[in-house]
Amino acid sequence: MAENSIDYSQIKLQENIPLTEEERNTIAVQKQDFFKHVPGVLLLVIILMVLMACYLLKDEFHDFKYYHYLLFLGIALMLYAFFYGIMHLVYFYSVKNWEKDIQNGKNKLTSIIISRHKTENDEYIITFSGRNRKEKIRLPVSKDDYLGYNVGTKVVVVYLKYSKTVISLDHTH
Template sequence: MAKTSIDYSQIELQEHIPLTEEEISSIANQKQDFFKHVPGVLILVILLMVLMACYLLKDKFHDFKYYHYLLFSGITLVLYAFLYGIMYLVYIYFVKNWEKDIKSGKNRLISVIISRHKTENDEYIITFSGRSRKEKIRLPVSKADYLDYLVGTQVVVVYLKHSKTVISIDHYNHSTH
């Protein structure tokens, strides 16, 4: 892969652009939808774990006393509370990033794509050149955007800095600038 020469004077970053009402409501919807299915999913996961434990202990149940059943139930409740707490901490992390994004606004970057890669979890990441040689901006994008934009393409990206969310990405048109 040949290195692309980059003219850093052509790269522009506009920060703190106020969000539109539609973008703010989109963030509010993400907040509401994020935690909606967590209790059900956790109950399902723990139920599967309990069923596996019961299967593995099926020959030992005749030796169980009442306190073994209480201990088993207590461990299940503690595990549920622990996993719920972890999910709540993840939720708080995302909420703080969304609040920072609402407060600081969005960024508009005119840049060149310097690399792109796909992760093991089918996430598509594009790396944009920053205003200097050492500055790089990595953002996750949709599969369609990943396939549409190749290395060396000059683009205009509007994104949220803290939650690393791409709002829009388009080819850079020199005449409209």
């Protein structure tokens, strides 16, 4: 659909709608589940990296002294701590966005889908028209929603502004 044919007077955005108790509980569950598997996955990745390094250094082990093994172990622990720290930063960023969403509530947008695309990581993105020509709202959606809505479809999307989470996506009547 050509961007010129969009009637911007039809596009409505309601902001700061309070969250229901169920939506607050969903955010609380996301907070709890965020770090559920991180330590185990990081440990597995570090072990795999150590095994690959051992394989590449297999001919050099006869020259190793005890401090080489301690250095090897120290490097593995530093890598684990570094990646665990990165995950904590991501977690703090997500928590900050969830808290803003709880404070500010959700948004309800009546709009038109102006584009959709799939990323290399199998993330499905739909772009909705904003209230003027320059405003565009890009949100990740589920695969079913991505396949169910085409460009030019008029929809009502309820979403969390800061964490970019779509709560519901429906056709307008």
